[in-house]
Amino acid sequence: MKFPSKSHITSLLLAAGLTLSVSEGNAQSIKAALDSSQITMGNVTAVRLDIVEKKSGESRLVIDENAFPKEVEPVDWVAGDTTDLGNGLREIKRALVIQSFDSGVYVLPPFCLVSGNDTLKSNSLTIKVNPVDVSHLNDIHPIAEPLEFQSKWYDFLPDWITDYWGWILAAVLIIAAGVCAYLIMTRKVAVNILPQKKRLPPYELAVKRLEALRTDSLWERGMEKEYYTRLIDILRDYLQERFGINAMEMTSTQIVKVLSSNEATRQPNRYMRNILQIADFVKFAKVRPLPDDNVRAFNEALQFVEETRPAPEAEADSESTNATPAAGQTITRKEEK
Secondary structure, X not given: OOOOOHHHHHHHHHHHHHHHHHHHHOOOEEEEEEOOOEEEOOOEEEEEEEEEEEOOOXXXXXXXXXXXXXXXXXXXXXXXXXXXXXXXXXXXXXXXXXXXXXXXXXXEOOEEEEEOOEEEEOOOEEEEEEOOOOHHHHOOOOOOOOOOOOOOHHHHOOHHHHHOHHHHHHHHHHHHHHHHHHHHHHHOOOOOOOOOOOOOOHHHHHHHHHHHHHHHOOHHHOOHHHHHHHHHHHHHHHHHHHHOOOHHHOOHHHHHHHHHOOOOOOOOHHHHHHHHHXXXXXXXXXXXXXXXXXXXXXXXXXXXXXHXXXXXXXXXXXXXXXXXXXXXXXXXXXXXX
16 A cells, blocks of 8 residues: 655645635525515515524624515514534524515515624525415306295284384383382482492503403413404504594504504504514414413503503593582482471
8 A cells, every 4th residue: 555645644734724724714604595485465484594603702683674675574583493513603593484465576685694893694585475366256156046034023013013113112111201200209219320430541441451361361271362352452442542543443554554643652553563463463374473472462562551651641630520520410309307
């Protein structure tokens, strides 16, 4: 067997050292990939990031929001996994859920990994959003069969009752009122009209209902849909009572748009937008959120109510107005003996 010469071995070691130094210099990397390059309007997909970095250094992930298409909305980050690769390196896998409601082809900018003075960029991604197929709405369906006659209980009443029921009801009410007046006058009954129970201000009522929702522990028992339905109803009622916004008759998009145009709700609107997005996923897309998402939705709902709470002066004026008794609130009749 012929052994290599000493100079040949030195050359091989030098080449190996150069290769190792180059590998260590290029050890850190960031790669991006889409779960699906085509989605339908309203659906979601995930951008998966594969990051290799040094364990000893500190790095942060940066997204250029100005370069991100406005038609593509980031929904939420998914908790990632970390793997030790050895040689002082680790691999981190992260995922960003995105959604779009506008059809078209959009280019996602690179994701940047900043580590000290070095900045690494991932590859750019292209996603195509297809419009919803509405061709089936133009289909011509056959004429429905005639409905069977559904009889009602009042169909068996005499005609004179159905023709003059209004007059009959008025006569019964007059007679009943006369009997009540007679009993009160002859028996000298003292009648007290109790004051109505004071209605809680919108802020206090919303906080009370949120605490009741927390106590019921719905999502802990696997009832995520009921949990988000009650949470959204509490916020819709609060918007109606606090700002006069008919939120019960609005879609999520309409609510966000109205709150954006209101000076008092423009800043806290970010909480409402996040809650409505995840609630729509749970109720319509049957998505099961993580426990952290449920806790965060509740905290953001409470934060929205806190930040839109009226000033103390306005609350004091409202309480003083509600505390003023109405004229004739208590009536007492008692004949002297």
